[in-house]
Amino acid sequence: MVTTIRLRPETKSRLDDIKTHPPRLGQNGTKVLYRIKDNHIVNNLRSENSAVLFMVQKDGFKPYHQGQTFLLPLSLEEFVPPNHSARIISAVVDKLDLTNLYNMYNTTVGQNAFDPQMLVKVLFYSTFEGIFSSREIENKLHTDTAYMYLAAMQKPTYRTISRFRTRFFDELVSLFEQIVMICQELGLVGLNHIAFDGSKVKANASPKKSMTKGELKRRIKKLLETAKMVDEEEDELFGTGSPFTIPEECADDPDLMKKIEELVSAYNRLVESGEKRINLTDEDANLMICKKSCLAAYNVQTAVDDKANLIVAVDLTTEETDYHQLIPMVEQVVKNTSSAPAVISADPGYATFDNYAFLKENGLYSLIPDSRHFVDTYGRPKYYPKSLFRYDPENDWYTCPAGRIMKFVGTQKNRKKQQLRLYRGNCAWCPLHLSCTTSSQRTITRHPQEGLKDEMRARLATPFGQKEYAKRITVAEAPFGNMKWNKRWTHISHRGKRKAKGECILHAIGHNLGVICRRVSVEQVQNLKSVKFLRILPRHQVNEGSSSSVFSCEGWYRRHLGGTHAESEHLRIRFGAQGWGGGVA
Numbered sequence: 001m002v003t004t005i006r007l008r009p010e011t012k013s014r015l016d017d018i019k020t021h022p023p024r025l026g027q028n029g030t031k032v033l034y035r036i037k038d039n040h041i042v043n044n045l046r047s048e049n050s051a052v053l054f055m056v057q058k059d060g061f062k063p064y065h066q067g068q069t070f071l072l073p074l075s076l077e078e079f080v081p082p083n084h085s086a087r088i089i090s091a092v093v094d095k096l097d098l099t100n101l102y103n104m105y106n107t108t109v110g111q112n113a114f115d116p117q118m119l120v121k122v123l124f125y126s127t128f129e130g131i132f133s134s135r136e137i138e139n140k141l142h143t144d145t146a147y148m149y150l151a152a153m154q155k156p157t158y159r160t161i162s163r164f165r166t167r168f169f170d171e172l173v174s175l176f177e178q179i180v181m182i183c184q185e186l187g188l189v190g191l192n193h194i195a196f197d198g199s200k201v202k203a204n205a206s207p208k209k210s211m212t213k214g215e216l217k218r219r220i221k222k223l224l225e226t227a228k229m230v231d232e233e234e235d236e237l238f239g240t241g242s243p244f245t246i247p248e249e250c251a252d253d254p255d256l257m258k259k260i261e262e263l264v265s266a267y268n269r270l271v272e273s274g275e276k277r278i279n280l281t282d283e284d285a286n287l288m289i290c291k292k293s294c295l296a297a298y299n300v301q302t303a304v305d306d307k308a309n310l311i312v313a314v315d316l317t318t319e320e321t322d323y324h325q326l327i328p329m330v331e332q333v334v335k336n337t338s339s340a341p342a343v344i345s346a347d348p349g350y351a352t353f354d355n356y357a358f359l360k361e362n363g364l365y366s367l368i369p370d371s372r373h374f375v376d377t378y379g380r381p382k383y384y385p386k387s388l389f390r391y392d393p394e395n396d397w398y399t400c401p402a403g404r405i406m407k408f409v410g411t412q413k414n415r416k417k418q419q420l421r422l423y424r425g426n427c428a429w430c431p432l433h434l435s436c437t438t439s440s441q442r443t444i445t446r447h448p449q450e451g452l453k454d455e456m457r458a459r460l461a462t463p464f465g466q467k468e469y470a471k472r473i474t475v476a477e478a479p480f481g482n483m484k485w486n487k488r489w490t491h492i493s494h495r496g497k498r499k500a501k502g503e504c505i506l507h508a509i510g511h512n513l514g515v516i517c518r519r520v521s522v523e524q525v526q527n528l529k530s531v532k533f534l535r536i537l538p539r540h541q542v543n544e545g546s547s548s549s550v551f552s553c554e555g556w557y558r559r560h561l562g563g564t565h566a567e568s569e570h571l572r573i574r575f576g577a578q579g580w581g582g583g584v585a
């Protein structure tokens with residue numbers, strides 16, 4: 001078989017030279033590898049009437065010839081090594097249910113579109129690699145064999161990639177849930193300990209563009225004054241001449257008027273929303289304190305499983321604090337995993353009585369210290385902390401460090417209009433007075449749900465509670481470290497909460513794909529059933545020893561807490577036959 005290569009014009013002229021003066025074999029320590037025939041390179045050395053083309057191999061070196069062609073066409077399978085991350089990510093995407101994505105296309109008109117499955121693979125792989133720029137992705141599609149393998153040598157432009165990414169942001173919630181499901185099937189989710197955390201990520205907006213109503217009013221007023229001044233200057237310059245004598249562009253400053261219109265519209269939106277501030281660049285971004293500086297940012301929430309540091313729930317909010325994020329996040333964990341976690345931990349930013357009550361009602365074993373817990377437990381406060389005053393629920397009184405009784409004396413409303421109960425005792429001639437209070441009498445306040453806090457503190461004081469809570473920081477912070485430091489996700493590129501949330505979920509998917517790539521092989525993923533089948537089957541049983549994740553949680557409690565923990569009973573009752581997620585019994 002003879003393989004030919006068509007020559008470029010410049011090569012042809014060189015060939016003519018070589019044909020006229022063919023170099024001898026072995027000249028300059030080189031070997032003849034190719035001959036030509038009728039201006040075509042022929043790799044059949046035995047062909048007749050051929051001339052020497054040029055020398056490509058030097059003595060002592062391997063042949064190097066950039067113009068070389070392959071005898072047989074290359075297969076895409078040869079582009080990446082056997083267990084490469086691109087293969088694993090490709091196998092994961094093959095298992096996903098992309099029906100909703102396909103339904104977004106109108107296939108009856110226009111040109112054929114790029115297959116969304118291919119675009120999803122490329123986007124997931126680029127996020128896994130820490131590449132977010134659509135232009136860089138397009139470049140990779142031309143230069144990186146892993147991208148070529150995933151795209152099957154197709155070359156969508158950066159505009160196509162960017163538009164697709166923006167369009168499919170809404171579908172990412174479902175894709176994230178499916179990937180968590182796949183991770184469960186792969187045994188990467190233990191649900192023994194879920195740690196919750198939040199981190200602020202800078203928005204694509206300047207904090208200087210965040211304004212209150214007053215600031216907006218002042219800015220509008222200033223611009224109107226400028227406009228007025230410009231008008232007066234123009235009047236002075238052109239007099240009161242007719243419009244025919246004054247150029248039209250001088251009669252009005254379009255840029256100035258545009259700015260004023262934008263500010264007025266932002267002011268109206270701020271009044272309608274009832275918020276305190278609005279950012280003119282990204283209306284949804286909120287001013288937040290990040291590392292001692294004030295930034296326009298979003299608050300990213302994650303729930304991380306301790307088995308493989310996998311993100312099992314993710315969300316993005318414009319609220320600066322985490323107080324109201326725990327309940328929706330716990331619900332999302334249960335929805336995504338169809339099971340209740342055995343232990344929940346979070347930092348004091350999540351400590352509210354409402355959260356404590358919710359966790360108790362649902363029988364979830366939680367470790368969330370209140371904001372004063374560490375100061376009271378490990379600090380050296382100047383005066384006796386409240387934790388040293390023992391409450392007696394039967395008699396409704398406190399016993400102070402001096403052993404005196406402090407009785408209920410009245411109520412008082414706090415800032416949230418909640419009634420606090422006040423307790424005082426007889427502090428006269430107390431030897432501990434100077435260490436207890438600066439006033440004549442110490443007063444202890446008690447919230448109606450203070451018992452929940454006492455229970456939490458008691459739980460955190462147990463050896464098991466301390467051991468589990470010590471895990472929190474390494475479990476919860478690891479994904480943020482990976483996304484922000486390793487993958488260089490320093491800020492959100494898109495504007496608006498919808499797109500920012502999509503970007504955030506995409507990064508969480510990138511992190512989870514990294515976990516999958518590190519821990520499982522291509523064959524393991526390929527051997528899984530597709531998500532369409534997984535959805536109709538009972539979920540993978542994450543905890544050992546039972547056919548139900550609920551009862552297995554109970555078993556887990558028994559093993560770790562000696563069968564004495566009352567919350568295992570709460571779990572059984574709450575999640576038994578009709579539990580919100582654990583109903584596979």
Ligand code: SF4
Binds near residue numbers: 401427430433
């Ligand atoms: S000052 Fe009052 S509350 Fe404090 S230790 Fe003495 S008696 Fe008890």
